[in-house]
Amino acid sequence: RKTPEEFASEIRLLAAxxxxxxxxxxxxxxxxxxxxxxxxxxxxxSGIRISPFQxxxxxxxxxxxxxx
Numbered sequence: 622r623k624t625p626e627e628f629a630s631e632i633r634l635l636a637a638x639x640x641x642x643x644x645x646x647x648x649x650x651x652x653x654x655x656x657x658x659x660x661x662x663x664x665x666x667s668g669i670r671i672s673p674f675q676x677x678x679x680x681x682x683x684x685x686x687x688x689x
Contacts, residue, residue, distance in 0.1 A: 630656065638666045644675060 623631070634655040641651035652662035663673050676684075 634662075634665055635669070637662070638669060638671050641666070642671050642675065648673065 634657075637646070637651040637654035640646045640654070641648060646654065648662065649659055652659040655662055655665070657665065666673065
């Protein structure tokens with residue numbers, strides 16, 4: 622059983638992760654919302670199977686094209 626503080630912390634992390642995944646906030650902002658460092662946020666989202674890389678295939682191809 623979780624304490625109210627643990628529950629609130631988990632809800633903040635899940636909300637921040639979802640907002641980050643949907644592109645609503647940056648990694649840095651999501652980490653702030655979750656109340657943790659950016660590196661801790663990235664570790665936490667990997668545990669819930671959210672990629673730290675939020676690019677579509679088209680965006681990646683466009684970036685590769687811009688490098689050439």
